[in-house]
Amino acid sequence: xxxxxxxxxxxxxxxxxxxxxxxxxxxxxxxxxxxxxxxxxxxxxxxxxxxxxxxxxxxxxxxxxxxxxxxxxxxxxxxxxxxxxxxxxxxxxxxxxxxxxxxxxxxxxxxxxxxxxxxxxxxxxxxxxxxxxxxxxxxxxxxxxxxxxxxxxxxxxxxxxxxxxxxxxxxxxxxxxxxxxxxxxxxxxxxxxxxxxxxxxxxxxxxxxxxxxxxxxxxxxxxxxxxxxxxxxxxxxxxxxxxxxxxxxxxxxxxxxxxxxxxxxxxxxxxxxxxxxxxxxxxxxxxxxxxxxxxxxxxxxxxxxxxxxxxxxxxxxxxxxxxxxxxxxxxxxxxxxxxxxxxxxxxxxxxxxxxxxxxxxxxxxxxxxxxxxxxxxxxxxxxxxxxxxxxxxxxxxxxxxxxxxxxxxxxxxxxxxxxxxxxxxxxxxxxxxxxxxxxxxxxxxxxxxxxxxxxxxxxxxxxxxxxxxxxxxxxxxxxxxxxxxxxxxxxxxxxx
Amino acid sequence: xxxxxxxxxxxxxxxxxxxxxxxxxxxxxxxxxxxxxxxxxxxxxxxxxxxxxxxxxxxxxxxxxxxxxxxxxxxxxxxxxxxxxxxxxxxxxxxxxxxxxxxxxxxxxxxxxxxxxxxxxxxxxxxxxxxxxxxxxxxxxxxxxxxxxxxxxxxxxxxxxxxxxxxxxxxxxxxxxxxxxxxxxxxxx
Numbered sequence: 001x002x003x004x005x006x007x008x009x010x011x012x013x014x015x016x017x018x019x020x021x022x023x024x025x026x027x028x029x030x031x032x033x034x035x036x037x038x039x040x041x042x043x044x045x046x047x048x049x050x051x052x053x054x055x056x057x058x059x060x061x062x063x064x065x066x067x068x069x070x071x072x073x074x075x076x077x078x079x080x081x082x083x084x085x086x087x088x089x090x091x092x093x094x095x096x097x098x099x100x101x102x103x104x105x106x107x108x109x110x111x112x113x114x115x116x117x118x119x120x121x122x123x124x125x126x127x128x129x130x131x132x133x134x135x136x137x138x139x140x141x142x143x144x145x146x147x148x149x150x151x152x153x154x155x156x157x158x159x160x161x162x163x164x165x166x167x168x169x170x171x172x173x174x175x176x177x178x179x180x181x182x183x184x185x186x187x188x189x190x191x192x193x194x195x196x197x198x199x200x201x202x203x204x205x206x207x208x209x210x211x212x213x214x215x216x217x218x219x220x221x222x223x224x225x226x227x228x229x230x231x232x233x234x235x236x237x238x239x240x241x242x243x244x245x246x247x248x249x250x251x252x253x254x255x256x257x258x259x260x261x262x263x264x265x266x267x268x269x270x271x272x273x274x275x276x277x278x279x280x281x282x283x284x285x286x287x288x289x290x291x292x293x294x295x296x297x298x299x300x301x302x303x304x305x306x307x308x309x310x311x312x313x314x315x316x317x318x319x320x321x322x323x324x325x326x327x328x329x330x331x332x333x334x335x336x337x338x339x340x341x342x343x344x345x346x347x348x349x350x351x352x353x354x355x356x357x358x359x360x361x362x363x364x365x366x367x368x369x370x371x372x373x374x375x376x377x378x379x380x381x382x383x384x385x386x387x388x389x390x391x392x393x394x395x396x397x398x399x400x401x402x403x404x405x406x407x408x409x410x411x412x413x414x415x416x417x418x419x420x421x422x423x424x425x426x427x428x429x430x431x432x433x434x435x436x437x438x439x440x441x442x443x444x445x446x447x448x449x450x451x452x453x454x455x456x457x458x459x460x461x462x463x464x465x466x467x468x469x470x471x472x473x474x475x476x477x478x479x480x481x482x483x484x485x486x487x488x489x490x491x492x493x494x495x496x
Numbered sequence: 497x498x499x500x501x502x503x504x505x506x507x508x509x510x511x512x513x514x515x516x517x518x519x520x521x522x523x524x525x526x527x528x529x530x531x532x533x534x535x536x537x538x539x540x541x542x543x544x545x546x547x548x549x550x551x552x553x554x555x556x557x558x559x560x561x562x563x564x565x566x567x568x569x570x571x572x573x574x575x576x577x578x579x580x581x582x583x584x585x586x587x588x589x590x591x592x593x594x595x596x597x598x599x600x601x602x603x604x605x606x607x608x609x610x611x612x613x614x615x616x617x618x619x620x621x622x623x624x625x626x627x628x629x630x631x632x633x634x635x636x637x638x639x640x641x642x643x644x645x646x647x648x649x650x651x652x653x654x655x656x657x658x659x660x661x662x663x664x665x666x667x668x669x670x671x672x673x674x675x676x677x678x679x680x681x682x683x684x685x
Contacts, residue, residue, distance in 0.1 A: 034676075163571075165551065165554075165555065165570065165571045166555065168551065169519070169548060169551050169552055169555060172523070172544050172547055172548035172551065173519065173522075173523075173548065175540075175544050176523070176526055176541055176544040176545060176548060179526075179540060179541040179544070183537060185536075186533075186534060186536045186537035187534075187537075188533045188534060188537035190529075190530065190533060190537060190541060191526060191529060191530075191541070214627075218620060218623055221623060221654070221655070222616060222619055222620070222623075389651070389655035389656075389657060390651065390655070390657070390661070390665055392655075393646070393647050393650045393651055393655070393665070393669075394647065394665070394669055396627060396630070396646070396650075397630070397643045397646060397647060397669060397673075400627070400630060400631070400634075401639065401643065401673065401677075404634065404639075405677075410631060410634065410635055413631050413634065414631065417624070417627050417628070417631065420627075421620070421624060424620065425515055428511075429512055429515050429516075447540050450540075451536065
């Protein structure tokens with residue numbers, strides 16, 4: 001495969017491929033920024049356009065769009081506490097507080113750099129792993145998926161920085177909400193209250209729009225201030241500090257990129273899990289975790305690195321087996337088939353130049369969108385200084401239209417409104433929205449794989465498989481280690 | 497404690513207790529409803545419903561009867577990595593991110609936006625009514641009409657901006673949505 005490296009590079013640089021790269025990247029960025037839209041939508045819209053195009057140009061256009069989604073979703077997450085896509089939800093936790101402190105430029109600079117370098121890392125791993133990735137993919141089964149979900153849920157204990165009790169209640173709420181709808185394992189339809197709409201359960205996109213956009217917009221509107229609490233300095237600085245911060249925390253960046261790539265390899269887990277895992281790891285591994293959730297730049301670097309590195313990982317099962325790692329990959333897989341490409345182990349042997357063009361585009365698209373983000377930050381950051389009474393109504397309209405856009409169902413809009421009011425109330429009474437989000441995302445995966453494991457192996461199934469047992473031990477260590485360390489630190493402080 | 501403080505203290509506790517009760521009822525409702533499903537289907541939601549109910553009940557008791565806080569100290573325990581210092585921030589309340597460490601006393605009187613507690617919730621209710629109106633408009637008219645009317649009316653009557661600003665904002669938003677959805681994204685609603 002590697003002998004086609006140089007010819008593939010020449011193909012990608014030959015006109016009009018760069019033009020398609022720019023077009024795809026800009027479109028992906030726009031879709032990433034808008035709540036309610038994301039990778040599946042942009043790929044679905046571009047797919048008909050690629051009919052009749054040359055294969056490599058189509059790949060450049062599609063992968064260029066796909067590569068800029070993650071960072072695009074981070075921009076509203078930082079500026080208005082509204083993730084553009086579910087995979088940018090964790091970036092809100094520290095990105096928005098930074099914007100409130102007048103450091104939006106720093107947050108965007110760090111997000112852009114971490115995203116770009118994370119994508120490059122993921123692409124490198126993809127290139128190395130493709131020949132051997134099938135062993136990793138085939139090793140994962142239901143117990144391993146459950147343990148991965150459990151690992152993600154353990155992050156709740158970390159991010160519940162106020163009342164842990166309320167954090168756990170919020171997690172219970174998220175988990176019980178995830179049981180709504182049709183359960184394929186048990187064959188039951190639960191808590192639909194007679195409506196067909198709830199057969200699919202609580203859809204994540206309208207729920208996220210409600211929890212983040214609408215809830216926050218209500219708060220903004222009542223506050224009658226601006227997002228940024230510090231005075232406008234006349235020029236937006238801190239972007240360079242944000243870029244530098246990634247290199248100052250390079251170890252964290254590398255670890256989170258590894259997390260993103262490895263989790264991305266596992267089909268069906270999705271980007272939303274990845275960014276929570278990375279954020280949780282960053283908080284747990286930190287010596288001074290009190291700043292997380294209050295504008296710690298590491299809380300931006302960690303999820304952003306994982307978000308973009310996961311794309312490289314997600315392409316491993318997609319290219320090797322034709323198993324899509326996410327909804328986005330499912331649409332991309334469809335596009336590849338339409339283009340006459342056959343994903344599978346033979347693709348590396350028969351069409352190595354296509355695989356390499358794909359990898360190069362992934363890297364180039366991320367570099368391009370990072371540059372756009374960095375140079376466009378000055379314009380974007382000004383949003384945080386617009387009076388909230390003018391900004392909030394627009395966010396309301398954009399959020400609700402975003403909820404409507406996905407399936408053109410008014411029920412989605414109603415769900416967004418309900419979750420918006422819930423989010424406002426939770427914020428007022430110190431219940432963690434983060435815990436609800438994590439539990440909502442992971443709850444379905446956790447209970448499905450729990451039942452599947454019990455059916456096949458019983459309870460011992462979680463502990464007799466080495467990867468599952470290893471993940472369980474890591475999860476327990478993640479929960480226990482910070483507590484033990486804080487106790488040891490407290491004991492050390494007490495000594496004269 | 498002065499009469500004003502007692503009144504505000506009571507008002508704060510009322511909305512906290514109301515919220516706790518709503519969540520408690522939700523957990524109980526789902527726990528009861530889950531009993532109608534087959535054993536495997538009900539196992540997880542019933543367990544979560546019961547667990548959530550118990551936890552929420554304890555939270556409700558602590559919020560309603562602050563004297564119980566010392567006996568049920570685990571209910572007020574902070575997160576694994578939170579600072580042990582749970583002192584309330586001094587001065588005007590700043591916008592906070594998730595999980596501000598709780599105080600051992602009743603929830604603080606909120607005055608950050610200049611509204612009383614009851615006034616704030618009344619305003620929230622009005623915002624929700626406006627949003628519901630937007631949904632109704634969206635159901636029966638074109639999305640551009642819904643967006644334009646919503647933005648103009650909310651900006652004018654809730655945000656108390658001038659008609660000029662409200663209409664300008666509505667027009668700009670409509671133009672932006674038109675370009676975005678119809679020209680760029682080619683979405684047909």
